[in-house]
Amino acid sequence: MxxxxxxxxxxxxxxxxxxxxxxxxxxxxxxxxxxxxxxxDSAASNRFVMILIGLGGILLGLGVITFVAANWQEWPRELKIILLLSLFIGLNTSGFYLWQANPKTGKTKHLGEGLLLFGALSLGANISLMAQMFHIGGSPYGLFLVWGLGVLLMAYSLRLVSLGILSILLLGIGYWSGVSNIFVPAELTGLEFLLIHMALVGAILFVPLAYWCQSRSIFIMAVLLIIPALQMNIAVLLDQNFSAELMTIGLILPPALLWSYDDSLFPGIDSRPFRPHTRNLAIWFLGILFFLFSFQGVGKFFVYIGSSQSTAINGFHLILDVILLGGLTIGQWLYLAKPRHSYQHWGLDAVSSTIAVFLGVTALVGFGYQSISVTLFVFVFNILLFLLAGGLVRIGLGEGKRGAFWGGMILLTLQIMSRTFEYNTELLFKALVFVLCGVGVILAGLWFERHLSRQQT
Structure with missing residues (x-):
């Protein structure tokens, strides 16, 4: 429609x-x-009615909450439990009924989904107040983790994108609120185990949900939770026992994992709905990495970074995610190079080969960072950044992709301008660089749009 x-x-x-x-x-x-x-016209009228119902529901809810808050301390525990459970069950039951009613017209579908989302939010209040009434101690991050898992169960049961997104947000808040606990030596509890293995847990729980709901938003948000959690584990391992090998893995594993991702590895999936998004994220990861390491200050810190030796804390648990996701990355690259027909040979296409070269050069610099100078380190990453930007511009011109073309132009402009600011140059020279960059971007954009219109014609 x-x-x-x-x-x-x-x-x-x-x-x-x-x-x-x-x-x-x-x-x-x-x-x-x-x-x-x-x-x-009827759709507009229904939308107006829904807005009125929503505003009335919000005011009604505020009134109920105010009334409950005024009498909460005076009510017995049993009444509090009944009220909390009645609110949770009532919201979800009415929301499910409205969500399922009128499947052809869908007039009440959005209202039902809103009530289900409200019911998922009330789950957190139920968990918090129940724990308070029964004097069950706990940390704030634990509340968000348990709350997120409960909402995730609802998302799988109802196949709702909004609940899946809410679950990722809650688990993300819980993870970043309690991530400092994985630096502290202690026996692992269930919640700390979840924190340490958030990369694997996120991949196992949310990637199938993205396919189940056919949601690009869930998949991208899941990736944005998995990759930082994986890097955090590597950062903890580096803090415990610094090594060039582990540091290099932390640099190249995320883009290698993202670029080689293939939807068809999952059984029953023939198309590739999410691979373009993982490849875009891999490109931007490499762009940000090359841009940061193109600065002399970052290069000096990287080359002269000190190593610390300390007792490993939960080392096996921390390295487990790295090993499993690293093995998955190797398998994905082998699958990427595998011939699809009998007349083909093992090998990568031109773009994947270029990405592999970028990753290989980054790995070589990472392994030999102690034996190279800062100047060479910065020079290599400036060359890589320039080649990546040029490659994006070339892909944009060849395939008519605006995103690739303008992404390359942005990287080139940032590289030129950042070098101007980093080194001691006169204001007149800076002004000249700004003018040239502005004119160049305008001319390149006009020429690209003209070239794109010719391609389409």
């Missing part, structure tokens, strides 16, 4: 066409039936 804005514009245009005699009544009626012009 086309969007309501398009249908409204189309109805206006077809009425003009009919008045001008360009189409007859029969053609107008066919277009009207196809795009359901009669339902446009």
């Amino acid at each position: 086309a969007s309501e804005k398009f249908r409204r514009q189309l109805r206006h245009e077809t009425e003009l066409w009919k008045a001008e005699g360009l189409i007859n009544d029969s053609a107008y009626q066919q277009i009207s039936d196809r795009y359901q012009f009669n339902s446009i």
Whole structure:
């Protein structure tokens, strides 16, 4: 179904066409039936009613919350438990009923989904207040972790994208609130075990949910939770026992994992709906990495970084995620190079080969960082940044992709301008660089749009 804005514009245009005699009544009626012009006004009316119901529900909820807060301390525990459970069950039951009702028209579907989301939010209040009433101690991050797992169960049960996104947000808040605990030597509890293995847990729980819901948002948010958690484990290991090998793995593993990701590795999935997004994230990861290491200050810190030797804390648990995801990365690259037909040979395509070269050069610099100078270190990453930006521009020109072209232009502009600020240059020279960059971006954009229109023609 086309969007309501398009249908409204189309109805206006077809009425003009009919008045001008360009189409007859029969053609107008066919277009009207196809795009359901009669339902446009009713949809707007239903949306207005939904807004009123939502505002009224918010005010009603605030009134109930205020009343409960005023009498909460005076009520017995049993009444509090009944109220909390009734609120949770009532919201989810009514939300599920409205969400399932009228599947053809979907008039109450959004209201039902809103109530289900409200019910998921009330789950956190239930957990917190129940723990308070029964004097169960706990940390704030534990509340968010348990809350996120409960919402995740609801998301799997109902196949709702909004609940999946809420679950990722709650687990992310819980993880970053309690991530400092994995630096402290202590016996692992269930929640600390979840913190340490958040990369694996996130991959196991949220990636199948993204396919189940067919949601790009869930997949991208899951990746943005998994990759930082993986790097945090490596950072803890480096803090305990610094090594060039582990540091290099921390630099190249995330982009290698993202670039080699292939949806078809999962059973029953023939298409590749999410691979373009992982490859875009890998490109931006490399771009940010090369840009940061192109500065002399970062290069000096990296080359002359001191190593510390301390007792390993939960070393096996920390390295487990790295080993498993590293093994998955190797398997994905082998699958990427595997021939698809009998007449093909093992090998990578041009773009994947270029990414592999970038990763290989980064690994060589990482392994030999102690034996190279800062100047060579910065020079290598400046060259890599320039080649990455040029490659993006070339892909944008060759395949007509605006995102790749402008991404390359942004990296080139940032590289030129940052070098101007980093080194001691005169203000007149800085002004000249700004003018040239501005003119170059304008001319390149105009030329690219003209080139793109020629390609499409």
